[in-house]
Amino acid sequence: xxxxxxxxxQHVTKVYGKKTEKQYTALKDVNFKVRQxxxxxxxxxxxxxxxxxxxxxxxxDKPTEGxxxxxxxxxxxxxxxxxxxxRAKQIGFIFQDFNLxxxxxxxxxxxxxxxxxxxxxxxxxxxxxxVAGQLGINQLLDxxxxxxxxxxxxxxxxxxxxxxxxxILFADEPTGALDSRNARELLxxxxxxxxxxxxxxxxxxxxxFSASYCERILFIKDGKIGEQLEAGDQKRSEFYQTIxxxxxxxxxxxxxxxxx
Amino acid sequence: MLFKLAFVNVRDRWRDYxxxxxxxxxxxxxxxxxxxxxxxxxxxxxxISFKLAVIVFQFGSVLLGIITLVYIVYANSFxxxxxxxxxxxxxxxxxxxSRLGLLIFTETLLIGLVSTGVGVLVGIGLTQGLxxxxxxxxxxxxxxxxxxNNTACLSTILFFVILFLVASIINQxxxxxxxxxxxxxxxxxxxxxxxxxxxxxxxxxxGIGLLAVGYWAMAKIEILQLMAIPIALVTIVLGTxxxxxxxxxxxxxxxxxxxxxxxxxxxxxxxxxxxxxRDYTKMLSVVSILFALALGAITVGMGYHRIIPVMAKxxxxxxxxxxxxxxxxxxxxxxxxxxxxxxxxxxxxxTTIYFVTDDFQKQPFEMAKVNKEKVSNHRLTLNQLKHSGxxxxxxxxxxxxxxxxxxxxxxxxxxxxxIQAKPSKLVLIKTTGLAKSAKILNRIAKNQVSEIKNPQVTxxxxxxxxxxxxxxxxxxxxxxxxxxFLGMAFLTxxxxxxxxxxxxxxxxxxxxxxxxNRLGTRQKLIRKSIRREIxxxxxxPGVLGVVHVLFGLKMFVPLMGNPYTNLATPFxxxxxxxxxxxxxxxxxxxxxxxxxxxxxx
Ligand SMILES: Nc1ncnc2c1ncn2[C@@H]1O[C@H](COP(=O)(O)OP(=O)(O)OP(=O)(O)O)[C@@H](O)[C@H]1O
Ligand SMILES: [Mg+2]
Numbered sequence: 026x027x028x029x030x031x032x033x034x035q036h037v038t039k040v041y042g043k044k045t046e047k048q049y050t051a052l053k054d055v056n057f058k059v060r061q062x063x064x065x066x067x068x069x070x071x072x073x074x075x076x077x078x079x080x081x082x083x084x085x086d087k088p089t090e091g092x093x094x095x096x097x098x099x100x101x102x103x104x105x106x107x108x109x110x111x112r113a114k115q116i117g118f119i120f121q122d123f124n125l126x127x128x129x130x131x132x133x134x135x136x137x138x139x140x141x142x143x144x145x146x147x148x149x150x151x152x153x154x155x156v157a158g159q160l161g162i163n164q165l166l167d168x169x170x171x172x173x174x175x176x177x178x179x180x181x182x183x184x185x186x187x188x189x190x191x192x193i194l195f196a197d198e199p200t201g202a203l204d205s206r207n208a209r210e211l212l213x214x215x216x217x218x219x220x221x222x223x224x225x226x227x228x229x230x231x232x233x234f235s236a237s238y239c240e241r242i243l244f245i246k247d248g249k250i251g252e253q254l255e256a257g258d259q260k261r262s263e264f265y266q267t268i269x270x271x272x273x274x275x276x277x278x279x280x281x282x283x284x285x
Numbered sequence: 286m287l288f289k290l291a292f293v294n295v296r297d298r299w300r301d302y303x304x305x306x307x308x309x310x311x312x313x314x315x316x317x318x319x320x321x322x323x324x325x326x327x328x329x330x331x332x333i334s335f336k337l338a339v340i341v342f343q344f345g346s347v348l349l350g351i352i353t354l355v356y357i358v359y360a361n362s363f364x365x366x367x368x369x370x371x372x373x374x375x376x377x378x379x380x381x382x383s384r385l386g387l388l389i390f391t392e393t394l395l396i397g398l399v400s401t402g403v404g405v406l407v408g409i410g411l412t413q414g415l416x417x418x419x420x421x422x423x424x425x426x427x428x429x430x431x432x433x434n435n436t437a438c439l440s441t442i443l444f445f446v447i448l449f450l451v452a453s454i455i456n457q458x459x460x461x462x463x464x465x466x467x468x469x470x471x472x473x474x475x476x477x478x479x480x481x482x483x484x485x486x487x488x489x490x491x492g493i494g495l496l497a498v499g500y501w502a503m504a505k506i507e508i509l510q511l512m513a514i515p516i517a518l519v520t521i522v523l524g525t526x527x528x529x530x531x532x533x534x535x536x537x538x539x540x541x542x543x544x545x546x547x548x549x550x551x552x553x554x555x556x557x558x559x560x561x562x563r564d565y566t567k568m569l570s571v572v573s574i575l576f577a578l579a580l581g582a583i584t585v586g587m588g589y590h591r592i593i594p595v596m597a598k599x600x601x602x603x604x605x606x607x608x609x610x611x612x613x614x615x616x617x618x619x620x621x622x623x624x625x626x627x628x629x630x631x632x633x634x635x636t637t638i639y640f641v642t643d644d645f646q647k648q649p650f651e652m653a654k655v656n657k658e659k660v661s662n663h664r665l666t667l668n669q670l671k672h673s674g675x676x677x678x679x680x681x682x683x684x685x686x687x688x689x690x691x692x693x694x695x696x697x698x699x700x701x702x703x704i705q706a707k708p709s710k711l712v713l714i715k716t717t718g719l720a721k722s723a724k725i726l727n728r729i730a731k732n733q734v735s736e737i738k739n740p741q742v743t744x745x746x747x748x749x750x751x752x753x754x755x756x757x758x759x760x761x762x763x764x765x766x767x768x769x770f771l772g773m774a775f776l777t778x779x780x781x782x783x784x785x786x787x788x789x790x791x792x793x794x795x796x797x798x799x800x801x802n803r804l805g806t807r808q809k810l811i812r813k814s815i816r817r818e819i820x821x822x823x824x825x826p827g828v829l830g831v832v833h834v835l836f837g838l839k840m841f842v843p844l845m846g847n848p849y850t851n852l853a854t855p856f857x858x859x860x861x862x863x864x865x866x867x868x869x870x871x872x873x874x875x876x877x878x879x880x881x882x883x884x885x886x
Contacts, residue, residue: 113379
């Protein structure tokens with residue numbers, strides 16, 4: 026395996042439904058790799074299997090067949106505490122609907138992964154301030170999630186995803202619930218962290234604008250990876266145009282890609 | 286920090302928990318009260334018959350304990366569904382299962398400790414406040430009754446902590462064995478509207494069949510003995526569930542196809558109910574079983590109290606026999622509201638007791654007869670008495686040394702004087718009511734016992750109905766007390782189940798009602814729809830609960846004769862309380878969901 030590869034997805038297939046019931050194949054023989062520090066986007070029509078794929082990569086779900094290597098470990102075979110450690114130390118996750126706990130302050134929310142691992146309070150505080158500083162949300166730390174805007178919530182969620190300095194950050198439509206200004210700010214932040222920390226980002230999105238922040242985009246169709254787009258040397262605005270054109274060709278072919 | 290997490294969770298959701306807490310607190314309080322009474326030294330020492338009442342109170346505690354366990358498990362499953370998402374998130378963020386287990390454990394135990402602590406405090410107040418009532422009920426006087434009782438505190442706390450330990454283990458098991466995604470997304474499947482299939486009808490038939498078996502088992506308790514109870518319990522619980530599952534859906538389905546569904550908001554209300562059916566059937570079954578237990582406990586408790594005078598007066602027409610005509614006794618008898626007073630001269634020689642014929646001609650003896658649970662008294666002429674074995678038996682049994690005597694002889698005054706024995710006077714008194722004369726009768730009885738100066742003679746060995754009344758009163762009065770408070774505890778638990786279920790759906794419903802409001806529906810109509818929806822949810826388990834009780838009372842036929850007389854009082858009390866819970870639920874729910882009424886929570 027290449028030194029630089031963080032995720033190696035091999036022949037992953039996912040079938041929903043028990044043998045006795047009606048079955049649905051959501052992923053069919055999916056193969057791809059993600060390099061260290063890469064910002065990868067996943068696009069596709071609704072129901073094409075994006076969330077399913079992300080959930081498998083983040084150990085929230087198990088594939089029916091195939092394996093996913095992170096480092097040299099097959100993460101689909103992890104059990105009990107290994108899964109917990111993997112989630113706590115190697116990956117971060119950002120949800121579309123933030124998933125912050127209303128009863129905790131933002132600082133406590135950000136520190137939650139460490140708390141759950143049993144880290145010391147002082148150490149947790151230190152790391153919370155560090156990551157908050159990086160994301161520019163220091164002034165929000167003492168507030169509660171209900172007291173801040175959607176965009177701010179997503180930054181807090183991102184800080185929570187990054188606090189344990191993971192190798193990989195997963196994001197399932199992180200801008201889905203944000204307006205364009207907040208979306209842009211969040212993406213800038215993700216890009217910045219991606220550059221500074223060499224953390225790989227894997228982001229599911231419907232939105233070509235969000236996708237234009239990626240270095241590479243995988244298009245998934247009916248559970249299979251179809252085409253890929255590389256940003257290469259293009260500027261972001263150029264890449265955005267390329268993505269739009271690409272989606273346009275899908276539409277011309279009668280594809281059902283919903284563009285926001 | 287982990288502890289803080291648990292604490293913050295409980296603190297922040299206390300409004301949600303409050304309704305459930307209420308059920309737990311009342312249960313713990315009543316449990317404490319039963320224990321405090323059962324283990325009260327002053328009470329036990331004051332009265333020998335009280336030993337029997339102790340059993341009644343302990344039995345009440347056990348019954349309450351079992352139901353509370355069911356309630357706690359059920360309440361906890363509610364709490365857990367509210368917490369599922371958070372726990373899923375914890376897992377997603379890398380929380381270890383052992384840590385999560387500890388968190389669930391801490392939270393459950395924290396809820397348990399808080400509610401038990403408050404419950405014991407309430408229980409002490411309750412015991413203090415009600416002890417006087419209980420003493421009157423039991424007809425005992427105690428000056429140094431203390432509500433604060435260490436044994437009771439300890440056993441209540443210990444018992445509830447164990448219950449919560451069990452609950453927390455169940456919680457852990459449930460949460461930790463569910464996939465993360467299921468936890469995060471919640472159990473949205475339960476909210477799919479149900480389809481009516483043939484299976485529904487089959488379920489309905491099975492349900493009715495099971496209920497029939499259960500009812501039959503309760504009616505045949507004399508044949509089945511103790512087996513009747515487990516059989517009835519299992520079949521009735523399952524039967525109730527199946528019946529609700531089928532009936533509820535068929536009912537809504539049926540109503541939806543009628544014209545009624547198109548009037549006003551009826552269609553919306555039916556849709557609401559249909560939407561949550563699957564969620565509701567389990568809860569409705571639990572509620573109707575609790576309803577039956579609560580109403581049953583109150584009815585049976587009151588029923589027992591009702592039969593005390595019947596029991597006491599079934600073997601004698603007189604309330605008390607007075608043997609020593611001391612000045613004090615005479616004065617006390619004078620204070621009584623007398624219906625009858627007969628004075629017979631008597632002499633006892635060997636195993637024979639001699640009476641004077643004259644006395645019985647002038648003052649005919651009264652005999653008690655029981656016919657279909659009604660006690661009637663009959664005056665017997667001397668001739669009738671001479672030929673009535675039952676009458677003579679009753680006359681004999683008025684003596685303190687009743688078991689040593691073999692026969693009665695009626696003799697003329699002359700003959701009487703020739704008999705070589707000490708003459709004495711037997712004064713038989715009958716008051717206008719045992720209950721209201723009980724206090725004075727007690728003093729007379731005590732006076733007699735002290736005058737007779739025989740260590741073998743206690744109040745219980747005196748003739749008349751009062752001694753029986755007194756000991757029956759302690760046991761059955763205890764039963765009534767226990768029954769009433771068990772009923773209250775069950776009622777609060779069932780009401781909090783119902784209220785909680787309904788109120789926890791309020792957040793979701795809010796959106797629907799807001800939408801209705803935007804569509805221009807009048808508030809009056811919305812309120813009406815709410816009252817109907819909640820009304821159905823209260824009404825159905827109530828009706829089935831009443832049916833359960835009516836059949837369940839059959840179990841008490843061997844013990845109480847006819848348990849069906851005087852059902853009106855307990856039923857009225859109970860239904861009124863149930864209605865109050867309904868109104869409170871409607872009120873809170875309306876505050877939560879009806880738009881434009883702004884409530885900051
Ligand atoms: N738990 C499940 N059981 C059965 N089928 C499922 C389940 N979850 C998803 N599916 C199906 O698998 C397919 C892929 O779903 P997935 O959620 O991955 O789509 P998606 O690409 O994320 O769509 P969207 O853009 O709408 O979020 C869909 O057809 C969906 O119906
Ligand atoms: Mg998705």
